[in-house]
Every structure is written in C-alpha cells, then in structure tokens.
Amino acid sequence: DKAGHKHFMAKEIAEQPQVIGDAISHYFGSGTDLHLPGDGIDFNGISRMILVACGTAYYACLTAKYWIEKLAGIPVEVDVASEFRYREPPVGEDAIALFVSQSGETADTLAALRYCAGKARTILSVVNVPESSIARESDLALPILAGTEIGVASTKAFSCQLTVLLIVALEAARQRGRLDADRQAEIVTALRGLPARLNLALDTEAITERLSQELAEAQDVLFLGRGQMYPLALEGALKLKEISYIHAEAYASGELKHGPIALIDQNVPVVVMAPRDPLFDKTVSNMQEVMARGGKVLLISDKAGIEAAGDGIWRSIEMPVVEDLLCPILYAIPAQLLAYHTAVAKGTDVDQPRNLAKSVTVE
Numbered sequence: 001d002k003a004g005h006k007h008f009m010a011k012e013i014a015e016q017p018q019v020i021g022d023a024i025s026h027y028f029g030s031g032t033d034l035h036l037p038g039d040g041i042d043f044n045g046i047s048r049m050i051l052v053a054c055g056t057a058y059y060a061c062l063t064a065k066y067w068i069e070k071l072a073g074i075p076v077e078v079d080v081a082s083e084f085r086y087r088e089p090p091v092g093e094d095a096i097a098l099f100v101s102q103s104g105e106t107a108d109t110l111a112a113l114r115y116c117a118g119k120a121r122t123i124l125s126v127v128n129v130p131e132s133s134i135a136r137e138s139d140l141a142l143p144i145l146a147g148t149e150i151g152v153a154s155t156k157a158f159s160c161q162l163t164v165l166l167i168v169a170l171e172a173a174r175q176r177g178r179l180d181a182d183r184q185a186e187i188v189t190a191l192r193g194l195p196a197r198l199n200l201a202l203d204t205e206a207i208t209e210r211l212s213q214e215l216a217e218a219q220d221v222l223f224l225g226r227g228q229m230y231p232l233a234l235e236g237a238l239k240l241k242e243i244s245y246i247h248a249e250a251y252a253s254g255e256l257k258h259g260p261i262a263l264i265d266q267n268v269p270v271v272v273m274a275p276r277d278p279l280f281d282k283t284v285s286n287m288q289e290v291m292a293r294g295g296k297v298l299l300i301s302d303k304a305g306i307e308a309a310g311d312g313i314w315r316s317i318e319m320p321v322v323e324d325l326l327c328p329i330l331y332a333i334p335a336q337l338l339a340y341h342t343a344v345a346k347g348t349d350v351d352q353p354r355n356l357a358k359s360v361t362v363e
C-alpha cells in the first residue's frame, strides 16, 4: 500500500519524521536518559571500533565515524564488508565490531560478522529486521524501527540507521565521561525536535521537484561535502545514480582540486551539501573554484549559508537550522528527494531500478 503516493520510495521518504521520532522515543523514553538495551556494552574497555556494512549502510557507518571519534574519542575504522572479509584484518579483544544492515541478510556483511565473532570483544549490529541472521548472530542487535522498506533504494532505513548510530556515539561518550549532563540534555532536546525539522525539509519538495527537471538533463553530477557531510555527499550520489541512471560521483570538498575539478564545465551540476557550520567558509572557497570554471552549483544549506554563499550560485535548497550533529540526518531528505524527482522526470522504474535487488544474499 503506497498510502496515496506514486511510489513506495515517495511514501518511505515521507515517513521519516514519524519513524525517526519512534526510534528516538524508543531509545530515550520520556527523559534524557539513554536506554541502550543490554547494559553489557562496555565502551571503556576498548581502544577502537570497527564498523562494517555495504552500500548505503556503509555511508551511515562513515558518518558514524565522525560522531564516535568526536563525541566519544574512540578511534573508528570503517570498511565495506566485501573488502573487510577477505583482507584478514587483525581484530582483537580491544575492539567492538559493529555491523549495519537494513535487511540483516547481506551476504558480505554477515560473513564479516562471522569473521569477527570470537575475536572482537563485542559484536553489535544495527538492523531493521530483528529476526535476521545478522541480528541473531550479534551479542546485541539495536533495532532502527524504520518499518518495512519496500523501495529498493534505501531511504528511511538510512536516516534511522544514522539516528541509532548517533545514539550509540552518545552512549559511548557518556560512558567515557565525555558528555556532561547539560550537553546531553541539549542534544536530546535537539533530537526530540528533529521530526519537526524533517517535516520542514520535506516542505522543500516542490522546489526540489522543479530543480530535478533540470538535473534530469545532466550526464554527470558531482556531490561535495566536508566533515560529517562528506558521507552524505556519497549517499546523494549513490541515490541519484541507482535510480535515475545519471552518472554521479561524490568527493570530500577539499579533494576537489586534487583531480575532480578537471571535470567541471557548464554541463556538470555540482551539488554542495553544506550547512553553515564551522567548516562552511572552507566549502565556500571550493564553490568559488567551481563557479570560476563555469560550473553550476546547487547549494543545499540553511538560510545563513545561502546568504553567505552570495551571488553566482545556480540553485539552492534551504534547510531549517538544526544542531550541527543532526545535519546528516536532516540533509538526507533533500538528497533523497533530488534523486527521486530526477528519476521520476526521467521516467525510470523508481522502486525497482534495473539490475538491483533489495537484499543481496549472494556475494
């Protein structure tokens, strides 16, 4: 049942305020205390975390690296499961291994988990399907509570994965004495306000739909982001290519001048995901480099960011202001809407893109 939407993907994008709200209530109850199930996870006894997944779930892990390292001070390694499983990486008692999977059945991710079982101190997973193999074989499975996701391109599962991974980072920070009660309360308040901000982000749909008509003409699209927004750029590019079949690539903004800037001309839209955070000014200079070469910048930012970027921007999509840590979750929405409407404009099969399966249970 598409609940009045044209595609499951549209329905699932629209459901995000609700399901993310559910996940937040699940892990926080009504106060500001965390309710990570199973008190057993000891974030003090470890010296590193290993995060492994595939595809969109891998980008959720990359985002979590920024959060866990910054908030909890734990070094984090992130890898795609198909590489991790065959590399014979050293894994020991000093590590928590964490696997992220919507389906909980992805063959490579499951194999990576089995490789770590009996080596790592704790096997954690972040899953949407609690009865799945990955959930069952973990010491502790944290549900993302996204509900059934039917569209092949992951949307609400991604933002719910991010939400739960941020909560893991907060719990790790709390245990390690790096999160005082005031800051914790501030973040929890921001999280509780997130569904309302997500609804505001969804209100940009009409603008995004119009923009997507223009994006649908492009052969190639670049996505740029810095810091915790870099994985979001990767996710935006993946979403666009998998459902619209437009070639899209993402780079960390600072990498632009190390190669990809050679691609820039007036035919290449460059989507920049950059809230007005402490790194914003650096991203502005990257945008200027693009514009100086005739590139078309589509800036996704907040009001202050769009104003500060000045003239010369091709198009912009304005996001509400949120606590910095929550920007990756909020900015997932315009990334998904852009991909969705561009694919609709091109007339592709949005819910069932060619060559793709929802659950990849073979290598």
Ligand code: F6R
Pocket (backbone or CB within 6 Å): 054, 055, 056, 057, 058, 100, 101, 102, 103, 104, 105, 106, 109, 152, 153, 154, 155, 238, 239, 242, 358, 359, 360
């Ligand atoms: C992209 C997408 C895939 C999955 C990947 C992992 O939109 O959906 O990249 O994220 O196949 O799947 P799970 O999360 O089920 O392990």
